[in-house]
Amino acid sequence: DSGVTQTPKHLITATGQRVTLRCSPRSGDLSVYWYQQSLDQGLQFLIQYYNGEERAKGNILERFSAQQFPDLHSELNLSSLELGDSALYFCASSVVEDSPLHFGNGTRLTVT
Amino acid sequence: GQQVMQIPQYQHVQEGEDFTTYCNSSTTLSNIQWYKQRPGGHPVFLIQLVKSGEVKKQKRLTFQFGEAKKNSSLHITATQTTDVGTYFCAGPYSTLTFGKGTMLLVSP
Numbered sequence: 001d002s003g004v005t006q007t008p009k010h011l012i013t014a015t016g017q018r019v020t021l022r023c024s025p026r027s028g029d030l031s032v033y034w035y036q037q038s039l040d041q042g043l044q045f046l047i048q049y050y051n052g053e054e055r056a057k058g059n060i061l062e063r064f065s066a067q068q069f070p071d072l073h074s075e076l077n078l079s080s081l082e083l084g085d086s087a088l089y090f091c092a093s094s095v096v097e098d099s100p101l102h103f104g105n106g107t108r109l110t111v112t
Numbered sequence: 113g114q115q116v117m118q119i120p121q122y123q124h125v126q127e128g129e130d131f132t133t134y135c136n137s138s139t140t141l142s143n144i145q146w147y148k149q150r151p152g153g154h155p156v157f158l159i160q161l162v163k164s165g166e167v168k169k170q171k172r173l174t175f176q177f178g179e180a181k182k183n184s185s186l187h188i189t190a191t192q193t194t195d196v197g198t199y200f201c202a203g204p205y206s207t208l209t210f211g212k213g214t215m216l217l218v219s220p
Binding site for chain 2: 055100104
């Protein structure tokens with residue numbers, strides 16, 4: 001058990017809809033990362049937060065947004081969903097930036 | 113953008129054979145990390161290399177960081193079926209960026 005909790009585990013929704021993925025980092029970790037994993041794309045970095053502030057942004061679509069709350073949990077919001085958004089979304093946390101990441105079990109999103 | 117290139121993408125070996133995956137960066141890295149993802153699982157941190165020329169061992173796994181701190185390798189001696197999974201290297205650019213991984217399949 002990595003100590004990182006992601007909910008829900010699975011999500012099935014229709015195109016055009018909006019969903020929210022939630023992540024609770026490991027106790028004591030200040031940095032939260034979101035990654036998207038599709039079959040052929042490896043782990044694509046989306047966004048990183050450190051102690052509530054956005055620190056880095058990857059190729060995150062404008063339809064996607066995220067935030068880290070004062071209690072350090074994070075949410076990833078995906079809107080106007082398209083079929084191509086179907087993927088496994090991982091949250092990871094670390095004590096400080098660039099230190100080893102601890103991944104959650106992921107949320108598998110299926111857009112139909 | 114900055115990235116780490118990883119080869120091969122895929123390797124299928126017989127149990128007992130050795131396996132090596134390579135990671136190359138276009139720029140010097142302050143450190144490099146390795147992760148393993150089992151089928152259906154999440155990436156799990158294996159090791160972090162920091163020093164130029166560093167070599168670290170974990171049982172049958174040997175990790176190396178190049179002298180120029182631009183490349184790294186992971187070598188598994190005498191693979192076992194439990195080694196099956198995808199091995200990723202990751203480097204800290206603007207944020208921790210993962211290579212595309214090497215998928216290892218081991219046949220008994």
